[in-house]
Amino acid sequence: MNNGFAIEEEGQPFIDWAWILRHFWGDGGIVDAFFQHLYLSLVPVAVALAISLPVGIFVHRKRWLYAPTTALTGVLYTIPSLAFFVMLIPIMGTGQRPVLVALTAYSLLILIRNTVTGLDSVPEETKDAARGMGLTNRQILLGVEIPLALPVIVAGIRIATVTVVGIASIADFIGAGGLGDLIFDGIGRQFATPIIVGGGLVALIAICADLGLYRIEGWLRPWARRAGKAA
Amino acid sequence: MIEFKEVSKTYPGSEEPVVKDLSFEIPEGEICVLVGPSGCGKTTTMRMVNRLVEITSGDIEIEGESIAAKSATELRRKIGYAIQGIGLFPHRTIAENVATVPKLLDWSKDRTRERVDELLELVGLDAGQYRGRYPAELSGGQQQRVGVARAMAADPPIMLMDEPFGAVDPITRTRLQEEFLNIQQNIKKTIVFVTHDIDEAIKMGDRIAILQQGGVLAQYDTPARILSEPATDFVASFVGTDRVLKNLSLTRVKDVRLEPLDGAGNGLPRISENLSLKDALSELIGSGTDRGVVYPDESPNGNDARGVITLDGIRKMSRGVAGE
Ligand SMILES: Nc1ncnc2c1ncn2[C@@H]1O[C@H](COP(=O)(O)OP(=O)(O)O)[C@@H](O)[C@H]1O
Ligand SMILES: [Mg+2]
Numbered sequence: 357m358n359n360g361f362a363i364e365e366e367g368q369p370f371i372d373w374a375w376i377l378r379h380f381w382g383d384g385g386i387v388d389a390f391f392q393h394l395y396l397s398l399v400p401v402a403v404a405l406a407i408s409l410p411v412g413i414f415v416h417r418k419r420w421l422y423a424p425t426t427a428l429t430g431v432l433y434t435i436p437s438l439a440f441f442v443m444l445i446p447i448m449g450t451g452q453r454p455v456l457v458a459l460t461a462y463s464l465l466i467l468i469r470n471t472v473t474g475l476d477s478v479p480e481e482t483k484d485a486a487r488g489m490g491l492t493n494r495q496i497l498l499g500v501e502i503p504l505a506l507p508v509i510v511a512g513i514r515i516a517t518v519t520v521v522g523i524a525s526i527a528d529f530i531g532a533g534g535l536g537d538l539i540f541d542g543i544g545r546q547f548a549t550p551i552i553v554g555g556g557l558v559a560l561i562a563i564c565a566d567l568g569l570y571r572i573e574g575w576l577r578p579w580a581r582r583a584g585k586a587a
Numbered sequence: 588m589i590e591f592k593e594v595s596k597t598y599p600g601s602e603e604p605v606v607k608d609l610s611f612e613i614p615e616g617e618i619c620v621l622v623g624p625s626g627c628g629k630t631t632t633m634r635m636v637n638r639l640v641e642i643t644s645g646d647i648e649i650e651g652e653s654i655a656a657k658s659a660t661e662l663r664r665k666i667g668y669a670i671q672g673i674g675l676f677p678h679r680t681i682a683e684n685v686a687t688v689p690k691l692l693d694w695s696k697d698r699t700r701e702r703v704d705e706l707l708e709l710v711g712l713d714a715g716q717y718r719g720r721y722p723a724e725l726s727g728g729q730q731q732r733v734g735v736a737r738a739m740a741a742d743p744p745i746m747l748m749d750e751p752f753g754a755v756d757p758i759t760r761t762r763l764q765e766e767f768l769n770i771q772q773n774i775k776k777t778i779v780f781v782t783h784d785i786d787e788a789i790k791m792g793d794r795i796a797i798l799q800q801g802g803v804l805a806q807y808d809t810p811a812r813i814l815s816e817p818a819t820d821f822v823a824s825f826v827g828t829d830r831v832l833k834n835l836s837l838t839r840v841k842d843v844r845l846e847p848l849d850g851a852g853n854g855l856p857r858i859s860e861n862l863s864l865k866d867a868l869s870e871l872i873g874s875g876t877d878r879g880v881v882y883p884d885e886s887p888n889g890n891d892a893r894g895v896i897t898l899d900g901i902r903k904m905s906r907g908v909a910g911e
Binding site for chain 1: 634637639659660661662663664668670671672673674675676677678687688691721722723734737747
């Protein structure tokens with residue numbers, strides 16, 4: 357076995373606990389990288405959400421905008437992430453900014469699409485009944501459409517978060533830090549511990565976000581949960 | 588009173604009006620049924636009353652005031668609205684659904700809660716059991732009841748109902764229709780009721796407006812007169828070749844003059860005075876006689892016969908009602 361990862365042969369322990377302890381705190385340490393990674397993935401999702409909700413609502417109203425919007429965001433989505441980062445360097449330099457921008461762009465497609473899908477799923481007769489009883493457009497949006505679309509929107513946040521948490525792992529290629537820092541450091545030195553720690557923490561963030569948002573999704577639709585139980 | 592004044596509607600992007608020069612009045616406290624074949628403009632006509640559809644020309648007045656005088660939302664909060672798809676809010680409990688308009692009108696919590704419970708009981712749902720449920724936890728028939736309760740919540744003088752009993756099985760529909768007629772006897776709302784079913788129209792309507800393709804009013808009259816004197820061939824064919832029987836079904840045995848009982852009436856079929864003439868006719872034909880003894884419901888085996896009903900008598904009456 358000699359594929360460049362001949363880690364065991366060099367006589368290292370599989371996990372070097374002493375290394376973990378030494379690199380736990382401090383600049384460029386594990387905790388530091390962990391929070392950087394959270395920052396790199398959560399900020400884009402939050403920003404994308406703030407853009408997608410109004411855009412999604414607007415596009416839902418002005419239907420003809422839907423195709424061009426998804427086409428544009430779809431194109432952004434197909435750009436390979438590393439290429440996207442590098443493309444942005446001439447405009448924004450290296451570091452966190454191009455990463456934040458690229459990851460926001462990825463989240464946009466998912467979140468706009470899910471916002472529109474969520475609003476589409478609100479039954480026509482429910483809105484008609486609301487209007488017929490004298491709710492204003494604003495009351496229908498806030499009291500009927502958004503609450504009913506919210507589970508689908510949260511499902512979008514879930515997909516976006518998991519996607520972005522993963523892609524953020526390569527952000528360190530252009531010097532943005534994050535858990536990718538540990539992973540690439542380990543690969544470069546053929547040293548398993550940082551790879552395992554970095555990869556493990558990325559997976560942990562993704563799984564926690566996924567489960568947490570899944571819980572929120574269910575909690576946002578008590579009517580479906582109860583009906584399911586009754587059936 | 589609701590007054591249609593030469594109301595027309597042409598949808599944008601189309602040449603032909605779907606409602607044309609509609610003029611008629613719906614008196615206070617009556618159910619006016621809009622009936623006609625699919626696509627003849629019934630729903631459009633109804634939705635113009637609460638301005639869900641904008642009138643192209645003409646006007647609708649409620650109590651002498653044009654519906655354009657107030658804002659659309661203000662108008663709608665005073666008009667109950669129940670539709671075929673029911674349109675209950677799936678994310679709100681039954682109580683919250685029924686309380687929609689009271690909440691818009693800023694009723695107090697206590698008053699709203701009291702009203703919700705009262706309405707649920709009125710439409711035959713146990714408030715304690717159903718108040719906190721979600722619509723998905725109710726059967727179709729129960730959801731329709733909630734839809735009707737919600738439309739009545741703020742006690743609006745006018746209600747619009749678009750095939751409100753459409754999405755349930757025939758037995759449930761019959762029960763809902765009868766219950767609603769009972770409720771209406773007490774609340775006396777002015778109701779615009781849309782259906783495509785002439786039998787439902789005859790059953791529910793104090794007056795029936797028959798629309799034909801293109802939104803033209805073919806006849807506006809009481810059920811009895813529509814059945815006995817259809818104004819056009821279209822109306823006659825729409826009400827059906829069994830219109831004489833339908834008309835007999837509008838009259839109960841107790842409401843007609845009976846022949847005196849001479850002799851014991853032994854061997855004659857017993858007919859309840861609450862049957863319709865149509866059902867009495869069916870009983871007579873079924874039993875193979877041409878006369879039956881009419882009894883009140885309370886004492887089906889007693890001796891207080893009200894009189895005798897005969898095939899001849901029914902035939903004469905059907906001629907009377909059929910105006911021939
Ligand atoms: N929003 C709309 N835009 C354009 N045409 C409509 C609209 N609503 C209904 N129509 C048309 O108007 C006609 C009457 O429809 P409707 O009032 O729903 O009839 P009904 O309730 O008697 O079946 C139909 O031909 C229908 O296609
Ligand atoms: Mg209709």
